[in-house]
């Protein structure tokens with residue numbers, strides 16, 4: 702199972718937009734895709750896919766609903782395990798609940814080819830555990846200095862606390878491909894020098910008004926505006942990410958990585 706965690710240091714860099722666009726792009730290549738909205742409290746994925754689900758990840762964590770029953774099919778066909786819109790602190794779940802949740806995710810193995818987890822911003826224990834357990838970690842940044850600094854801070858936690866050896870960088874809202882390269886080289890150099898962490902540039906997404914416009918319609922931009930430049934960037938990204946063996950944590954089961962990550966947090 703290819704588990705892709707989408708994370709960032711700073712908020713508002715485009716995680717939810719890109720995670721939803723990536724899900725659609727991967728599905729268009731024939732993959733069975735599940736999106737998990739692990740950014741509880743905001744439940745932005747419900748807006749991105751225009752669903753009003755009856756259940757959420759919160760019910761799964763509470764044990765009142767089985768994980769398979771909380772999954773909804775969105776209008777564009779992508780399956781979603783929604784978050785709960787309201788104050789709920791997923792970031793700091795106690796160990797028992799966090800492990801229960803992560804174990805429930807493991808039971809989905811076989812039902813999906815790819816699981817995309819929108820972890821939410823920052824370095825909360827749950828976000829970091831999900832990220833560390835994923836087969837590929839994508840750290841989203843923009844070219845803004847604050848965003849790059851926070852991306853590095855996230856990498857530092859992943860590397861030093863969770864012994865993560867490699868992450869992939871996705872630079873959003875760029876004007877040119879060269880912008881992405883500059884951001885990448887800055888972060889890669891620091892990560893190599895100070896963290897011994899391998900950072901690979903997995904792609905970039907250009908600044909494109911199609912993304913906020915589609916958001917307002919409640920349709921992923923890849924569906925709403927398939928010919929927009931940002932949609933093209935997402936198709937390229939989807940091709941790179943299809944093969945789980947291409948990078949990240951090769952060949953180790955999600956559950957084993959999870960157990961290792963959870964041990965660090967507890």
Ligand SMILES: Nc1ncnc2c1ncn2[C@@H]1O[C@H](COP(=O)(O)OP(=O)(O)OP(=O)(O)O)[C@@H](O)[C@H]1O
Nearest residue numbers: 712713714715716717718822874907908909912913
């Ligand atoms: N490539 C882009 N071009 C233009 N606007 C973008 C792009 N990517 C994202 N946006 C816009 O930036 C804003 C933040 O995007 P999004 O909500 O996806 O970020 P996020 O990282 O999930 O935020 P949060 O940390 O709050 O969950 C939205 O208004 C979205 O439409």
Ligand SMILES: [Mg+2]
Nearest residue numbers: 716717740745
């Ligand atoms: Mg978000």
